[in-house]
Amino acid sequence: MENKKIWEFPVPSTCIAEGGVKLIYPGGDAWLLFDYYDENKNDAVYNAGIVFDAVQAHRHSSEKFTKSLLGAYDSLVEITNSEWAAQLREINKEIADFWNIKHYAIFLDSYGLYEFIARDYKILEIREGSITGLFEVK
Numbered sequence: 115m116e117n118k119k120i121w122e123f124p125v126p127s128t129c130i131a132e133g134g135v136k137l138i139y140p141g142g143d144a145w146l147l148f149d150y151y152d153e154n155k156n157d158a159v160y161n162a163g164i165v166f167d168a169v170q171a172h173r174h175s176s177e178k179f180t181k182s183l184l185g186a187y188d189s190l191v192e193i194t195n196s197e198w199a200a201q202l203r204e205i206n207k208e209i210a211d212f213w214n215i216k217h218y219a220i221f222l223d224s225y226g227l228y229e230f231i232a233r234d235y236k237i238l239e240i241r242e243g244s245i246t247g248l249f250e251v252k
Contacts, residue, residue, distance in 0.1 A: 117184055117191040117219070121237055124162065125150050127188050127222040131159050133244055135225045137174065144169045146220070146228055149244045161245040164190060164220070168213050168233035171202060175227045183227065186219040190235070193217040199231055 131149035138145040147163035166172075185191050193199075196217035203210040219229045 116195055117186070117193045119185070119189050119191050120218075120235070121164075121190040123150075123188040123220075123222070124160070124240060125152055125154075127225070129153060130222065130225065131244065135222055135228075136245065137172075137228065139169065139172065142169065143167055144172055144230060144232070147238075147245050148222070158242065159244050160240050160242055162240045163238040163245075165236045165238060166218060166230040166232040167235065169230055170209070170213060170215055171198075171231040173229050175229075177221075177224065177226045180221070180227045183221045184219045184229075186221040186227065188220075188222070190218060190220045190237075193219055198229070202231060 129151045131151055133149040136147040138147065144166045145163055147161065149159055149161045151157045152160055184193060199215055199217045202215060213233045215231050215233065217229065217231055218235055219227060221227045
């Protein structure tokens, strides 16, 4: 198992804002969204995220139950020669090949390790302000 660093969190993940991290997975694509403070910009709040395309499997581990960070601390990595992806290929090679599955991981301090088996990913544009209001129940 090896990993390739793809993207680095814009600030240390210890700067994640009050809204925290949101995982939205209605099926198909998964959205990992977060608010953060930028200490270099007067603690202004920004939001960003990662969209994982054609997710076939995902898992999350609290930092208290994470055995390995997979080299993904504050970084999105692609894990090549992944045991998990190999197991899924063994279960259904046709679907795994059709979606060209890859194993992605990111570890965010105090939020844990997020892993996705997906076709691809896209980094969302960084925007000023919080995403928290989008998830308030009224």
